[in-house]
Amino acid sequence: MTPLPVPDAELLRLDHQVCFSLHAASRAFGGVYRDALKELGLTYPQYLVMLVLWEHGPQPVKAIGEQLRLDSGTLSPLLKRLEAAGRVHRERSAEDERSVTVHLTKAGADLRERALPVPRKIMAATGLSIEEIRTLRGLLRRATDSLDNV
Amino acid sequence: MTPLPVPDAELLRLDHQVCFSLHAASRAFGGVYRDALKELGLTYPQYLVMLVLWEHGPQPVKAIGEQLRLDSGTLSPLLKRLEAAGRVHRERSAEDERSVTVHLTKAGADLRERALPVPRKIMAATGLSIEEIRTLRGLLRRATDSLDNV
DNA sequence: GGCAACTAGATTGTGCACAATCAAATTATG
DNA sequence: CATAATTTGATTGTGCACAATCTAGTTGCC
Numbered sequence: 001m002t003p004l005p006v007p008d009a010e011l012l013r014l015d016h017q018v019c020f021s022l023h024a025a026s027r028a029f030g031g032v033y034r035d036a037l038k039e040l041g042l043t044y045p046q047y048l049v050m051l052v053l054w055e056h057g058p059q060p061v062k063a064i065g066e067q068l069r070l071d072s073g074t075l076s077p078l079l080k081r082l083e084a085a086g087r088v089h090r091e092r093s094a095e096d097e098r099s100v101t102v103h104l105t106k107a108g109a110d111l112r113e114r115a116l117p118v119p120r121k122i123m124a125a126t127g128l129s130i131e132e133i134r135t136l137r138g139l140l141r142r143a144t145d146s147l148d149n150v
Numbered sequence: 151m152t153p154l155p156v157p158d159a160e161l162l163r164l165d166h167q168v169c170f171s172l173h174a175a176s177r178a179f180g181g182v183y184r185d186a187l188k189e190l191g192l193t194y195p196q197y198l199v200m201l202v203l204w205e206h207g208p209q210p211v212k213a214i215g216e217q218l219r220l221d222s223g224t225l226s227p228l229l230k231r232l233e234a235a236g237r238v239h240r241e242r243s244a245e246d247e248r249s250v251t252v253h254l255t256k257a258g259a260d261l262r263e264r265a266l267p268v269p270r271k272i273m274a275a276t277g278l279s280i281e282e283i284r285t286l287r288g289l290l291r292r293a294t295d296s297l298d299n300v
Numbered sequence: 301g302g303c304a305a306c307t308a309g310a311t312t313g314t315g316c317a318c319a320a321t322c323a324a325a326t327t328a329t330g
Numbered sequence: 331c332a333t334a335a336t337t338t339g340a341t342t343g344t345g346c347a348c349a350a351t352c353t354a355g356t357t358g359c360c
Contacts, residue, residue, distance in 0.1 A: 008266040018287050019179060019272070020198060024219055025290040026176040027317075028297040029169060034318090045346060048170060055163060062308065069174055072309050074347055081345085098308040098355050116158040122169070127296030132289060137168050139278065139286045140175040146277030147178040177347075184348090195316060212338065222339050224317055231315085248325045248338040 032125050036118045040111060045074070046082055047115070050104075053088065054112045058103040060093070087111065182275050186268050190261060195224075196232055197265070200254075203238065204262045208253040210243070237261065 033044045042050060045068075052067050053059070065075055079102060082088045087108035093099040123133065183194045192200060195218075202217050203209070215225055229252060232238045237258035243249040273283065 008270070018269075018283055019183065019194075020201075020218065021287045021290040021294070022176055022179055023195075023198065025294045025297075026172055027219065028294040029172055030317085032297050033169065043345065044169075045173075048173065051170075060308080068170065069177065070346090071348065073311080073349080076310055078346075096308080096356075100309070119168075120158070125297050126293040128289065128293055133168060135285070136289045136293070137171045139282060139289075140171040143276040143278055143286070144171070144175045144178040147175075147182050147275050180347085193315065210338085220316090221318065223319080223341080226340055228316075246326070246338085250339065 029122070029126075032122055033118075036121055040114055040118075041085060042087075042111075042115075045070075045078060046087075047118075049075075049078065049082065050087065050108065050111065050115070053102065053104050053108070054115075058101055060099045060101050061090075062099065064102060082108075179272070179276075182272060183268075186271055190264055190268075191235060192237075192261075192265075195220075195228060196237075197268075199225075199228065199232065200237065200258065200261065200265070203252065203254050203258070204265075208251055210249045210251050211240075212249070214252065232258075 030044050033047065037044065037047050040047075048068050049064060052064055056067075061072065061075055061079065065071060070078075079088065079090060083090055086105055089103045089105050091101050091103065093101055123130075126133070128136065180194050183197065187194065187197050190197075198218050199214060202214055206217075211222065211225055211229065215221060220228075229238065229240060233240055236255055239253045239255050241251050241253065243251050273280075276283070278286065
């Protein structure tokens, strides 16, 4: 079968829909997380960093950046704010002095307890089923992998 | 059937996946758009504004903000940059002097021609089929609508 | 050892997102 | 008409994203 040709102008309109949907969704999620995280004193990207540390323990800035695809220009000031807030401690490695290892403080580790109910709130707020969330995550992941290899 | 109970800790890990997927996808799209738009001299959010103007013609800042869910704190400086670049012209309305109408300049309107091939490039770069893109957009839209009503 | 290549972070500068606040204009209401 | 409430943008301040550049430390190779 021959696919129907789609004119450029049509695609421009569809693009409007798609890229806007993603942009809007990203900010809508951000807004709800912002509210949910306010009482924990975390911003959304800070929460991402904490999730990494809660799950995988102390690790260098480099490793955090790779998992979240963030560079040092974003992470350095973010980690300094987390450190100023007493959530983490940064420590230059003894073996390789170029490397800085980020540890949770006691307060940072304790914060995990209060973060536990957050995901359920968010998931409920999306109005999507677990199955749909899996589908969404799968499509996003495939798109991201593909886009990253351009 | 009774759904299996999912422990909080499990959800925290899933949350890691979901919110990170969205965040990463948003930035992955952003990166590819950034490259595609560089030669047009537009940033991604500026492109969103131009899409709105190309599609719906001159309109007040308020209307643009509603369509893109952006407030004046974001739009005001963005529109000033677009105006400085000669893409748009801002004009205070005669009937309601609180309102500022944004018009395309000739250069801004002409830019549409060069933007036409962009969506096809992006769509190809995602590696998703048209059908999958529709599914993705649908899920994002539903989640966004739901999240906005929290 | 000595020098080049590389790596980890930090810094700087631009632009976006959003909350809070303000000014000016318009509309509603008594 | 006069005042209050609302609406539209602009401004300010904080934080994130990212490119470009820099420093310091490490590794490879002769």
